[in-house]
Amino acid sequence: MSEAHVGSDHAASGTSGNMETMDATVGVEMTKPMRADAVRNHEKILLAAEEIFALDGVTVPIDLIAERAGVGIGTLYRHFPTKESLYEAIVVTRISNVLEIADRYANDEDPGQALFNFLREFATQVADKQDLFESLIQAGIDIKSKLADQVEELVRRVDVLRQLAVDAGTVRADVTTTDMLNLVMGSCHAASHSDDDDVSLLRLVNIVIAGIQPHTVG
Amino acid sequence: MSEAHVGSDHAASGTSGNMETMDATVGVEMTKPMRADAVRNHEKILLAAEEIFALDGVTVPIDLIAERAGVGIGTLYRHFPTKESLYEAIVVTRISNVLEIADRYANDEDPGQALFNFLREFATQVADKQDLFESLIQAGIDIKSKLADQVEELVRRVDVLRQLAVDAGTVRADVTTTDMLNLVMGSCHAASHSDDDDVSLLRLVNIVIAGIQPHTVG
Amino acid sequence: MSEAHVGSDHAASGTSGNMETMDATVGVEMTKPMRADAVRNHEKILLAAEEIFALDGVTVPIDLIAERAGVGIGTLYRHFPTKESLYEAIVVTRISNVLEIADRYANDEDPGQALFNFLREFATQVADKQDLFESLIQAGIDIKSKLADQVEELVRRVDVLRQLAVDAGTVRADVTTTDMLNLVMGSCHAASHSDDDDVSLLRLVNIVIAGIQPHTVG
Amino acid sequence: MSEAHVGSDHAASGTSGNMETMDATVGVEMTKPMRADAVRNHEKILLAAEEIFALDGVTVPIDLIAERAGVGIGTLYRHFPTKESLYEAIVVTRISNVLEIADRYANDEDPGQALFNFLREFATQVADKQDLFESLIQAGIDIKSKLADQVEELVRRVDVLRQLAVDAGTVRADVTTTDMLNLVMGSCHAASHSDDDDVSLLRLVNIVIAGIQPHTVG
DNA sequence: TATGAATGAGCATTCATTCAT
DNA sequence: TATGAATGAATGCTCATTCAT
Numbered sequence: 001m002s003e004a005h006v007g008s009d010h011a012a013s014g015t016s017g018n019m020e021t022m023d024a025t026v027g028v029e030m031t032k033p034m035r036a037d038a039v040r041n042h043e044k045i046l047l048a049a050e051e052i053f054a055l056d057g058v059t060v061p062i063d064l065i066a067e068r069a070g071v072g073i074g075t076l077y078r079h080f081p082t083k084e085s086l087y088e089a090i091v092v093t094r095i096s097n098v099l100e101i102a103d104r105y106a107n108d109e110d111p112g113q114a115l116f117n118f119l120r121e122f123a124t125q126v127a128d129k130q131d132l133f134e135s136l137i138q139a140g141i142d143i144k145s146k147l148a149d150q151v152e153e154l155v156r157r158v159d160v161l162r163q164l165a166v167d168a169g170t171v172r173a174d175v176t177t178t179d180m181l182n183l184v185m186g187s188c189h190a191a192s193h194s195d196d197d198d199v200s201l202l203r204l205v206n207i208v209i210a211g212i213q214p215h216t217v218g
Numbered sequence: 219m220s221e222a223h224v225g226s227d228h229a230a231s232g233t234s235g236n237m238e239t240m241d242a243t244v245g246v247e248m249t250k251p252m253r254a255d256a257v258r259n260h261e262k263i264l265l266a267a268e269e270i271f272a273l274d275g276v277t278v279p280i281d282l283i284a285e286r287a288g289v290g291i292g293t294l295y296r297h298f299p300t301k302e303s304l305y306e307a308i309v310v311t312r313i314s315n316v317l318e319i320a321d322r323y324a325n326d327e328d329p330g331q332a333l334f335n336f337l338r339e340f341a342t343q344v345a346d347k348q349d350l351f352e353s354l355i356q357a358g359i360d361i362k363s364k365l366a367d368q369v370e371e372l373v374r375r376v377d378v379l380r381q382l383a384v385d386a387g388t389v390r391a392d393v394t395t396t397d398m399l400n401l402v403m404g405s406c407h408a409a410s411h412s413d414d415d416d417v418s419l420l421r422l423v424n425i426v427i428a429g430i431q432p433h434t435v436g
Numbered sequence: 437m438s439e440a441h442v443g444s445d446h447a448a449s450g451t452s453g454n455m456e457t458m459d460a461t462v463g464v465e466m467t468k469p470m471r472a473d474a475v476r477n478h479e480k481i482l483l484a485a486e487e488i489f490a491l492d493g494v495t496v497p498i499d500l501i502a503e504r505a506g507v508g509i510g511t512l513y514r515h516f517p518t519k520e521s522l523y524e525a526i527v528v529t530r531i532s533n534v535l536e537i538a539d540r541y542a543n544d545e546d547p548g549q550a551l552f553n554f555l556r557e558f559a560t561q562v563a564d565k566q567d568l569f570e571s572l573i574q575a576g577i578d579i580k581s582k583l584a585d586q587v588e589e590l591v592r593r594v595d596v597l598r599q600l601a602v603d604a605g606t607v608r609a610d611v612t613t614t615d616m617l618n619l620v621m622g623s624c625h626a627a628s629h630s631d632d633d634d635v636s637l638l639r640l641v642n643i644v645i646a647g648i649q650p651h652t653v654g
Numbered sequence: 655m656s657e658a659h660v661g662s663d664h665a666a667s668g669t670s671g672n673m674e675t676m677d678a679t680v681g682v683e684m685t686k687p688m689r690a691d692a693v694r695n696h697e698k699i700l701l702a703a704e705e706i707f708a709l710d711g712v713t714v715p716i717d718l719i720a721e722r723a724g725v726g727i728g729t730l731y732r733h734f735p736t737k738e739s740l741y742e743a744i745v746v747t748r749i750s751n752v753l754e755i756a757d758r759y760a761n762d763e764d765p766g767q768a769l770f771n772f773l774r775e776f777a778t779q780v781a782d783k784q785d786l787f788e789s790l791i792q793a794g795i796d797i798k799s800k801l802a803d804q805v806e807e808l809v810r811r812v813d814v815l816r817q818l819a820v821d822a823g824t825v826r827a828d829v830t831t832t833d834m835l836n837l838v839m840g841s842c843h844a845a846s847h848s849d850d851d852d853v854s855l856l857r858l859v860n861i862v863i864a865g866i867q868p869h870t871v872g
Numbered sequence: 873t874a875t876g877a878a879t880g881a882g883c884a885t886t887c888a889t890t891c892a893t
Numbered sequence: 894t895a896t897g898a899a900t901g902a903a904t905g906c907t908c909a910t911t912c913a914t
Contacts, residue, residue: 035894037894037895038894038895041894041895061886061887061888062887062888062889063887063888066897071895071896072895072896072897073888073889073896073897073898074890074891074894074895074896074897074898075894075895075896075897077888077889077890078894078895081889082888082889083887083888083889137407174421175421175425178408179405179408179418179421179422179425181408182404182405182407182408182411182422183401183404183405183408183422183425183426184404185404185407186400186401186402186403186404186405186407187400187401187404189355189400189403189404190396190397190399190400190401193355193357193400200397203392203397204397204400204401207393207397207401207426207429207430208401208425208426208429209429210428210429210430211425211426211427211428211429211430212425212428212429252877253875253876253877253913253914254914255877255878255913255914256876256877256878259877259878279903279904279905280904280905280906281903281904281905289878289879290878290879290880291879291880291905291906292877292878292879292880292906292907292908293877293878293879295905295906295907296876296877296878297877299906300905300906301904301905301906471873473873473874474873474874477873477874497907497908497909498908498909498910499908499909502876507874507875508874508875508876509875509876509877509909509910510873510874510875510876510877510911510912511873511874511875511876513909513910513911514873514874517910518909518910519908519909519910573843575847610857611857611861614844615841615844615854615857615858615861617844618840618841618843618844618847618858619837619840619841619844619858619861619862620840621840621843622836622837622838622839622840622841622843623836623837623840625791625836625839625840626832626833626835626836626837629791629793629836636833639828639833640833640836640837643829643833643837643862643865643866644837644861644862644865645865646864646865646866647860647861647862647863647864647865647866648861648864648865688898689892689893689896689897689898690893691892691893691898691899692897692898692899695898695899715882715883715884716883716884716885717882717883717884725899725900726899726900726901727884727885727900727901728886728887728898728899728900728901729898729899729900731884731885731886732897732898732899733898735885736884736885737883737884737885874914875913875914876912876913876914877911877912877913877914878910878911878912878913879908879909879910879911879912880908880909880910881907881908881909882906882907882908882909883905883906883907884904884905884906885903885904885905886902886903886904887900887901887902887903888900888901888902888903889899889900889901890898890899890900891897891898891899891900892896892897892898892899893895893896893897893898
């Protein structure tokens, strides 16, 4: 009954396929690789969840996700023993994406602008993912271990960018990373609830960016 | 906190008969003053609701509020015929407070700074009131008539301040009022979820303020 | 606390005023006569209850009656310790009226037609009194002592009429009184739910009357 | 009693696949047959509901039905998404039975008696089914769409019988169908609340029948 | 005594989770 | 293993009745 749950919280990583490589995950004992159809279901569920959570946030009844995935609830629960675990799985993936983006910019040729460009991309990621938005906005309140850890990690990596920018003199030293991220999230929210298109989002983020630059006074 | 009470059903008037304040309320006929204990309960309920909604937002079960108020559910429902009505009562009061603050700054002697000072006060109001935060963040999505109207009104009044500032040359003309408010709300959120004290909130708001000023480039 | 409840279930007899004469009621110990205003309230309540029960039946919330009576619920409950008791009071009065009608016809000069005329009048009484209808229709199910007794009494008195008619040869001997009454009630119901006026009621009752006459075959 | 089940959500088909009976249902696409236990529960629920509604009418709390069925409330709600829908399911079935009976008599060899015989059968159907009684008695008041339609249909079909009888000269032309039905329902009620056996019911209905025949005077 | 505020059991319904097929 | 049926705690709300003013 419990032997196959392994994959439960794994990110549906871009290149699908090898669910078996998951053994790499720290401290997980060797387990039978998932059956092909199980893998397929796993992904169908994640896909449906991504879409639905993105639109409706946590509050959506879990049946809807199963239905959308074309899968029985029982199946869903076999893969994710808890609504929360599914939710986590989704958000973890999303944050992972963001982490990668951060890493990419960490090697940018223009360290003075890397943070800014990252923030703009971060914004577009968050903008239309209700779940991601909610999670980040909750982060630090009810410590959902895994997410909390990830968010911490996110902050750490973005902090690298921030440091680079500070060193390059493009960002004031007294602004923390979480502050910046939260401000950008405010922008995301503003944008997603206005009638404008994405342009407005960038405009907002640019305000934040302007705000964190030195010598601000006109 | 309990001073205003834009009573949904009854005005919880302290010393009754006060004709001046009566006239202020549009077209309300003289009603018997509430019984002493009723007033007490009304206030206990509002107080409990203020606290609990502030912490947990709309989703909190209404029994908890009754319990916290030390009152039966029936009593709660006598005073507020609907969960929504109670929620509204709370938030309406909160927004009313903010409206007054906006008005006060509209007459400020330094129109160039009025908006900024308002935003700072606005931030402290929103900072730890989950309900207010939620309402403002929902505004425009599910139109809960009364609140929607109020938020519109808020935007209108803050827009006065913005115009003054733009005229005074302290704020860029391409930033909308809702954008500013949403950015500040992002700040509030950031602050309320960090472990710092209120200082951090001000710092954040100041970033936003910096961002909306002209000649931003360092 | 309990001394004044005497009048509780009394019929609001036609000529108002002397509530004190109630002492006549069997087995009730001497009690202080009701205060004038109490009597007034008692009647206001009965009046309101008559109207509302007639329209809405038992299911109506008791607050509505108090409101209609222009009386607090507390007052209502002082006079009638139970919703049921109030209901009973009303219906008892109504049945009393019917009893009187029955008595009147018992002395009719045309014993062969007395029953028929009574049934017609009975029908008009029941027709638009939801409560009376309900009570009679319930009679015999949940034995609400007092009403049950009264209904029995009603049957007894109508049976006198039936006997007269049987003796006069205008009614078949094999039809019981309750049967007739119930059939008439069916008529009442039919009539009250059609769009016709009272004419239809009489037509229906006439069908019943036709049905209980001898030599029916065409 | 359980043979028909005009399934509100699913057809509780016994042997699945039966195309002929399928086609009978208008425009219903092939659906997976219900699981064995689901069917069992569906029937347990209907059975319990039939019994309880028959005794207590609509007002009975739905938990009681679940309990009687030996089923959780959740289960009940899975099968019938609303109290009303369950109620409807029951009554619809009942009326359907009556409709069939009416149809059967429409082809009777003795058109002069068909109506009478139908009324007698109708009476026995209604006699001890509180729910059916209530529904018919409510018909036309609060229009519960589906039931209202059905009752209309019932009236229509019975009207066929009435017409036949009128043509055959066994029934007066001035009696409407609803009048007859209501009178019979009065009979049902009378009978079901007396201590007699079913004989009394027939006797009552016969009175009505007598009443609607021509040349009534003795 | 009259008032109406307070009370809480009761009801219909939803939804995360478990379990039989 | 996949399915979806079963479960029941939880929630918003009503209304008969009691109790403080």
